[in-house]
Amino acid sequence: MYAIVRGPLVWIAILVFILGTAFQVYRFYALTRRKAALALAPVSPPPPGPAPAEPVPVVEEVPLSLVQRLRLSILGTSPVTIAVTSVFHVCLVLLPLFVLGHNVLMDMAWEISLVSLPEALADALTVVVMAGGAFFLGRRLFYPRVRAITSAYDYVVLALATTPFVTGFLAFHHLFDYDTVIFLHMLSGELMLMAIPFTKLVHMPFFIINRFVLVHENSFGRGGHRVWR
Amino acid sequence: MVKAERKPLAEIKEAIQNYTRILNVGCGGCVSVCLVGGQKEVQLLNTQMNVMLQNDGRAGRLEGFTVERQCNRLHLVDLDERVARFDCLISMACGAGVQLLAERYPDKPVFPAVNTAAIGIDQEIGVYEERCRACGDCVLGYTGGICPVTRCAKGLFNGPCGGTNRGKCEVSNEIPCAWQEIYERLNAQNRLDDIKKLRQPMEWQNTVRRLIVQEPYRQRYTGPKA
Amino acid sequence: MNDANTAAVDCEAIRAILDQRKDQMQLALKVCAHCSLCAESCFLFQVHDGDPRYMPSHKFINSLGKLYRRKGRVSREELEEIKEIVWRRCVLCTRCYCPLGVDIPEMIALTRSICRSQNVFFQYEDLPQV
Numbered sequence: 001m002y003a004i005v006r007g008p009l010v011w012i013a014i015l016v017f018i019l020g021t022a023f024q025v026y027r028f029y030a031l032t033r034r035k036a037a038l039a040l041a042p043v044s045p046p047p048p049g050p051a052p053a054e055p056v057p058v059v060e061e062v063p064l065s066l067v068q069r070l071r072l073s074i075l076g077t078s079p080v081t082i083a084v085t086s087v088f089h090v091c092l093v094l095l096p097l098f099v100l101g102h103n104v105l106m107d108m109a110w111e112i113s114l115v116s117l118p119e120a121l122a123d124a125l126t127v128v129v130m131a132g133g134a135f136f137l138g139r140r141l142f143y144p145r146v147r148a149i150t151s152a153y154d155y156v157v158l159a160l161a162t163t164p165f166v167t168g169f170l171a172f173h174h175l176f177d178y179d180t181v182i183f184l185h186m187l188s189g190e191l192m193l194m195a196i197p198f199t200k201l202v203h204m205p206f207f208i209i210n211r212f213v214l215v216h217e218n219s220f221g222r223g224g225h226r227v228w229r
Numbered sequence: 230m231v232k233a234e235r236k237p238l239a240e241i242k243e244a245i246q247n248y249t250r251i252l253n254v255g256c257g258g259c260v261s262v263c264l265v266g267g268q269k270e271v272q273l274l275n276t277q278m279n280v281m282l283q284n285d286g287r288a289g290r291l292e293g294f295t296v297e298r299q300c301n302r303l304h305l306v307d308l309d310e311r312v313a314r315f316d317c318l319i320s321m322a323c324g325a326g327v328q329l330l331a332e333r334y335p336d337k338p339v340f341p342a343v344n345t346a347a348i349g350i351d352q353e354i355g356v357y358e359e360r361c362r363a364c365g366d367c368v369l370g371y372t373g374g375i376c377p378v379t380r381c382a383k384g385l386f387n388g389p390c391g392g393t394n395r396g397k398c399e400v401s402n403e404i405p406c407a408w409q410e411i412y413e414r415l416n417a418q419n420r421l422d423d424i425k426k427l428r429q430p431m432e433w434q435n436t437v438r439r440l441i442v443q444e445p446y447r448q449r450y451t452g453p454k455a
Numbered sequence: 456m457n458d459a460n461t462a463a464v465d466c467e468a469i470r471a472i473l474d475q476r477k478d479q480m481q482l483a484l485k486v487c488a489h490c491s492l493c494a495e496s497c498f499l500f501q502v503h504d505g506d507p508r509y510m511p512s513h514k515f516i517n518s519l520g521k522l523y524r525r526k527g528r529v530s531r532e533e534l535e536e537i538k539e540i541v542w543r544r545c546v547l548c549t550r551c552y553c554p555l556g557v558d559i560p561e562m563i564a565l566t567r568s569i570c571r572s573q574n575v576f577f578q579y580e581d582l583p584q585v
């Protein structure tokens with residue numbers, strides 16, 4: 001069991017993650033098409049006669065300060081959650097790539113490694129992720145509007161996402177039996193990776209697709225270029 | 230549905246200059262769909278106006294409330310108590326909504342914040358094309374589903390006129406002749422009898438078809454596109 | 456399996472519509488993080504003093520989400536509840552904001568079509584008149 005989790009399952013997990021994500025992205029492209037170019041019938045010129053005395057004024061912009069603009073955005077309605085989730089997500093995505101333990105393993109496997117964060121910093125950021133997880137757990141339990149749409153599944157996914165950090169933390173500090181903890185760490189990390197394409201964690205690729213690629217009122221950039229067929 | 234465009238801020242500001250407690254009422258119907266008068270636009274306009282008033286050293290303040298549909302009394306019930314606290318109302322609904330507000334609260338001045346522009350279709354996010362001018366005597370049944378009021382420069386009910394020129398209108402050779410299109414569609418459907426039926430002409434003025442592009446989304450449709 | 460009394464409902468017809476849009480809709484249902492950030496973007500949520508039942512995600516989870524979970528096997532009563540959600544608690548103003556880009560109005564619109572296929576739809580007369 002230990003051997004499986006240490007050996008093949010690592011590779012399987014990474015493969016499932018990459019292939020599963022690729023499949024989801026492929027399926028998205030198969031289900032959508034490029035938006036047809038906007039074809040507007042020419043608008044008739046104004047009827048003959050004297051032109052209006054004053055040109056029609058364009059809707060002018062009132063320069064709003066950054067704070068005022070942010071207040072009008074989702075930061076205005078849910079400032080705390082957005083702040084926490086931003087920190088949580090940045091650490092969640094980047095931390096595993098820059099943890100020394102991982103880089104040592106990657107170095108052994110592929111002879112490549114990314115720069116490693118100082119161990120104390122990585123450890124602190126791990127605590128930040130755990131705190132974020134606790135915040136989300138609290139919201140699910142006590143905030144009526146979140147509670148109203150929460151089912152057991154949400155707790156399972158939250159656990160899937162945060163257990164690698166808890167066990168990684170325990171392993172780093174050699175709390176409890178190291179072998180067991182590192183076993184659980186690898187197992188939970190592998191499960192999480194495999195869960196990304198197939199649970200609500202699929203929001204990682206789909207955030208980018210939905211907001212940058214699809215045509216929508218709230219698309220980023222120039223408004224996206226694909227629509228569902 | 231109904232399409233509208235926001236009025237210039239200066240015009241709105243002038244309308245409310247004698248009032249301090251101002252309620253901006255949005256509508257969750259058509260104007261919300263065409264991105265000009267829903268809750269989000271209410272909040273944006275309020276922020277902009279409040280900044281302007283503050284810059285001018287004026288005491289006025291706008292608050293917002295969005296109702297389901299301003300053109301239905303049923304949905305104004307929620308407003309009744311609220312309105313009492315305000316000196317005047319701004320409406321971001323179409324002209325129908327503005328009028329119902331004015332009727333229901335006769336002692337409160339009501340100012341429109343949008344220009345009701347058209348009955349149209351959604352072409353793109355923030356881009357709307359007029360398709361109907363509510364002429365009250367719809368002729369689409371014998372024009373092959375092409376509206377001569379909004380599409381023909383002269384709003385002719387019997388056409389084409391002598392100005393049709395190789396499929397274009399004499400007004401501009403950029404513009405297709407609506408009656409040519411009507412002819413072609415009816416012909417393809419074997420319904421040319423319909424074009425021969427004479428209709429009473431209508432008195433039409435100002436039959437320029439409108440295109441509405443909401444300002445905040447304009448940049449999506451100008452300049453090079455990725 | 457549920458024990459809903461589906462006698463008066465053409466579950467197969469509902470199933471057919473669900474299957475037609477399955478890939479897109481189930482993906483949307485899956486992507487939703489159940490985070491509640493869409494709440495305030497719905498003016499009905501604000502007007503109803505933050506009643507969670509007016510939150511956009513609450514609406515599609517309990518209407519379209521339920522139909523997919525049940526594979527279309529719902530009772531007449533349940534369809535009536537769904538009708539309340541997709542007509543009385545949402546006006547399809549199309550303006551909900553989801554940070555993950557979930558297209559909520561599209562889901563509500565599909566649910567309305569499904570209701571109509573079963574002759575369940577909102578009638579103006581259902582409202583109390585004033």
Ligand code: HEM
Nearest residue numbers: 096099101102122123126164165168169171172186189190
């Ligand atoms: C896939 C197989 C994985 C293996 C084999 C693995 C292995 C390890 C090892 C050996 C350590 C060092 C522990 C120590 O210092 O003694 C570690 C730490 C850590 N791992 Fe993993 N890991 C895996 C997956 C993951 C995943 C998926 C995540 C998070 C998404 C993760 C998050 C962490 C964190 C945050 C630490 C550092 C904890 C701290 O410094 O407090 N790991 N891991």
Ligand code: HEM
Nearest residue numbers: 085089093136157158161201203204207488489490554555
């Ligand atoms: C990289 C792009 C990602 C973006 C833009 C993103 C964005 C979001 C957003 C907007 C939310 C909803 C707000 C909230 O409740 O926090 C959310 C929730 C969540 N995300 Fe992500 N996410 C990303 C990647 C990930 C990854 C890789 C994971 C874990 C493997 C993850 C795990 C979660 C979890 C567990 C929640 C739900 C928190 C709760 O229970 O309320 N996310 N994400």
Ligand code: SF4
Nearest residue numbers: 256258259300323326
């Ligand atoms: S008030 Fe005007 S904009 Fe609002 S729903 Fe009625 S017709 Fe549409």
Ligand code: SF4
Nearest residue numbers: 361362364367368376
């Ligand atoms: S003829 Fe044109 S303007 Fe008149 S009702 Fe029909 S579509 Fe509307």
Ligand code: SF4
Nearest residue numbers: 487488490491493553
């Ligand atoms: S629809 Fe979007 S904003 Fe609403 S709960 Fe789901 S993920 Fe969150």
Ligand code: SF4
Nearest residue numbers: 497545546548549551
């Ligand atoms: S479409 Fe429905 S759920 Fe979305 S904001 Fe409008 S009323 Fe609310």
